Amino acid sequence: IIPIGLRLRVLPGTEVRLGKDVTLLSYSPVTIVGTEAAKIRFLAATPDPWGVFLVLNANALSEVAFAEFSDGREAFVNDAYATGMLAFHGSPVKIHDAVFRNSHGDDALNIKYVPADLTRLRFENAGADALDIDMAATGMLSDSTFFVAPGDTDSNGDGVDLSWSQITLRNLMIEGSRDKCISVAESSKPTIEDVTLKGCHFGIAAKDG
Numbered sequence: 001i002i003p004i005g006l007r008l009r010v011l012p013g014t015e016v017r018l019g020k021d022v023t024l025l026s027y028s029p030v031t032i033v034g035t036e037a038a039k040i041r042f043l044a045a046t047p048d049p050w051g052v053f054l055v056l057n058a059n060a061l062s063e064v065a066f067a068e069f070s071d072g073r074e075a076f077v078n079d080a081y082a083t084g085m086l087a088f089h090g091s092p093v094k095i096h097d098a099v100f101r102n103s104h105g106d107d108a109l110n111i112k113y114v115p116a117d118l119t120r121l122r123f124e125n126a127g128a129d130a131l132d133i134d135m136a137a138t139g140m141l142s143d144s145t146f147f148v149a150p151g152d153t154d155s156n157g158d159g160v161d162l163s164w165s166q167i168t169l170r171n172l173m174i175e176g177s178r179d180k181c182i183s184v185a186e187s188s189k190p191t192i193e194d195v196t197l198k199g200c201h202f203g204i205a206a207k208d209g
Contacts, residue, residue, distance in 0.1 A: 001078070002026035004059075012066070013038035023051030023075045023082075029058045029091070034066035036097075042086075044071035049104040051075040054082040058091035067098045074105030083132060084110025096120050100130065107132040107161070115139040116167045125149055128157035130177070139167040148176035150199075159200065162188040170194055180205045 002008050004027045010016070012034040018024075034040040044050050052075045055062055064086070072085030080089065083106035094117040100108040101124045108126045111118075116139025123130035123146045130146050133139075146159040159174035163186040172195045174181040181200035184190060187209040197203045 002028055002030075004028055007031070010034075010040050010067075012040065015041045015043065017043050017045035018050035018072075019045045020048035021051045021073075021075070023077050024053045025077050025080075026053075026055045027058060029060045029062040030055055030064075031062065032064045032067050036066055038066075040067040042067070042069045042072070049073040052077070052082040052085055052087055052105070054080065054084075054087045054089065055091040055093070056080055056089050058088075060092070062088065062091060062093040064093065064095040065097050068101065069099070069108070070101035070103075072103060072105065074107070082110065083107045086110075087112070089113060093117065098122075099124070101125060103127050103130075106157075110134070111136060116141055116165070119143050121145075123147065123159070125152055125155055126157055127155055129161045129179075129183075130157065130159050132161045132163075133165050133167065134163045136165040136167050139165075140170065141167060141172070142170040144172050146172070146174040146177065146181075148178065150176065152176070152178075158183045161185065162190055164188060166190065168193065172196070173198070175199050177201070183207070185209075 087110040121144040159177040168191040175198040177200040180202040181197040
């Protein structure tokens with residue numbers, strides 16, 4: 001647990017290997033910024049998934065860039081339920097040039113209660129939803145790729161799942177999601193531009209208001 005007032009900075013080239021169900025919880029902003037030549041990686045230390053990396057109610061901007069996250073899941077920690085392998089709840093964040101692979105929980109990446117600022121992301125073989133954005137009043141998801149390999153029977157979720165959000169989705173490729181390429185739910189009102197949807201069970205579904 002990283003308390004309020006103690007900011008975490010992960011240096012380029014760092015590799016973090018997490019044991020079964022190990023979770024990182026930060027109440028302060030985090031800086032996880034690698035470089036193209038020296039990416040930061042969060043990986044499983046065992047054949048079992050680790051928990052989540054949750055930033056909760058941090059009061060300043062976090063940044064994640066040139067980083068990879070794989071083989072995490074979901075977790076209930078300190079009265080907070082994080083559905084994403086990487087999750088930001090009430091904590092502003094900018095995420096770009098990041099990769100999310102082989103998530104085992106409800107979401108690979110979950111953003112709640114803050115504007116979306118997401119670009120050049122790649123999601124591969126998410127176990128359920130790849131990206132879940134909840135209650136983002138504004139924001140942008142752009143220049144990103146979502147891919148589930150043919151024959152991956154362990155994956156059963158959406159590419160992008162929106163709830164109570166009004167953001168722009170621009171220049172996306174979403175391929176192979178076993179449920180919906182894009183789920184527009186709970187009164188969400190996105191703008192969708194230049195998006196290619198391929199091989200999903202449903203392309204776009206609008207539901208729940």
